Amino acid sequence: MSFKDLQLNKPILRAVAEAGYDNPTLVQEKTIPLVLDKKNVIVSAQTGTGKTAAFALPILQLLFDKQDASKSGKKIKALIISPTRELAVQIEENFKTYCKYTNLRTTVVYGGTSIEPQKDVLKKGVDILIATPGRLLDLHKQDTVNLDYVDILVLDEADLMLDMGFIDDVKKIERLCTREKQILLFSATIPFKVEQLANTILNNPERVEVAPNSSTSKNVNQVLYYVPKRNKIELCLHLLRNTIKGSILIFRRTKFGVEKLEETLIKNGYKVESIHGDKSQNLRQEALQKFKDKEATILIATDVAARGIDIDNLDAVVNFDLPNVPETYVHRIGRTARAGNSGTSYSLCSADEKTYVATIQQLINMQLDVVDDHPYPLDPKAKKEIHKTPGKSKHKKGRKSEASKKKKKRWY
Structure with missing residues (x-):
């Protein structure tokens, strides 16, 4: 199968070809048609399988006809939530590569850097926003982000997001978007917590599983x-x-x-x-x-x-x-x-x-x-090492023996 078979338009296909990709990966082949069909999707696939393009390409395709802004400026129509700054930056780089021949505007917001430049970009209007949960909610509190027009919400690396304690933030963000939106949930593994989240926010999702859960690459x-x-x-x-x-x-x-x-x-x-x-x-x-x-x-x-x-x-x-x-x-x-x-x-x-x-x-x-053949082998009987600081008493500081408590005269 080639990217042409996935009903993507010429500007997107041109950008994909220039990026050096000829054929879609398995996760892209299975996911892109479902997203274009406006279905809610749960995708379980390891990193390195081409997940970002699996949601980036169909999102660009779906927004292509809505790319020229009305007089009131561009509105955020697709929101991608990512657990870490590095991943958010990377997703934005991918979107920038694929939307080269469109008028769609993307930006990324994350914590740890000044909020003002991010506000300036948002005020000019963007179609696609990639964000980490904390910074997105900060910007929303300050009335800089309007999520009323979000048609597509993507939760990337959902399992890591929940491990990092973002579940309440994710639910809050989901409630801030429109009710009719399409939700795409991507996760390397689907533990119980992710399953629970999916059940609360997704209606009749389609499932895509690439490579058995938690398997490692054969290479x-x-x-x-x-x-x-x-x-x-x-x-x-x-x-x-x-x-x-x-x-x-x-x-x-x-x-x-x-x-x-x-x-x-x-x-x-x-x-x-x-x-x-x-x-x-x-x-x-x-x-x-x-x-x-x-x-x-x-x-x-x-x-x-x-x-x-x-x-x-x-x-x-x-x-x-x-x-x-x-x-x-x-x-x-x-x-x-x-x-x-x-x-x-x-x-x-x-x-x-x-x-x-x-x-x-x-x-x-x-x-x-x-591998046993190395200069620092571990004794098979070796127990867990406990580091003691020399010269310290094993008793807690300020602890008194039972005898000294008895001797003490009380004032009452």
Whole structure:
């Protein structure tokens, strides 16, 4: 099947062809006709399957006839809600690529940057708005955003949105739009919470499922190293020197962990950039751009960056810290081996993370390949490491023994 078979018009087909896409992916093939039919849709598909174009192209097609503004200016007709800033920026880039030969106007709004420039763009009028939930509601409170004309509402990465605690915001946004709108819900996995949300806001949705739920790409070679926690940095350096080559994305659980590892790798002569929640949006974008431009070969990130970052030709993903939510593992390693390329994921597991490996293997329904041949093996009997600060009493500060309580004279 080609994009022409999907009833898209010439200006959109021209932009798609210029972007270098010939044939739709499976998720696009199944979703685009349903969206053009104005159906409510729930799509379950992993990252890297071409989900953004699956809603962007039909939305542009549906709005094409309404693109020339009336005298009162352009109104927001399509609203795309995204959980993270990075993903929101990426979606807008995609829309800009595909609407090149139309008069449709798009913009993106997110927190962490000044609100005033965003207000200015909105006042001029846009057809398509991509937004993170918090900033959208701020702008609505300030009467800068009018959602009365929204025909199409897209909730992207719904499972992550709910994991991040945005459920009430999402419901509120849904109520602010018109009642007759079309809703498209995209999610990598459909856990119970997403199912519940879908039941409350979607009428008779069509379902599209691409690749079994929570499966991992066949093109990712997944390997596992058991290592004592204190030796993880040494093992990581050992792998970077001898095994892992190319452009590498390393995941750590905390911002502190990201900074510590970045410092060590820079000292060892690696070109490194990092992104985490404490960095301003500009710095995050800058770091990502340097990595994409190959000025840095390693990008270290927290899970905020796990979704929606589209980096072509990523050779490897390293789980320096294993995630405690197994779905997160699927998203992390989904950064590599995109669009038919192959890649490798390396997971470093300490004694206290063994339970995470078990839940991950259960979810992806496969055994990870364990590599024993490395300089820092973990003793199979090793227990979870508990760090004690020397010289501290095991008793809580200010706690009295029963005897001293009895001796104490009361004033009453």
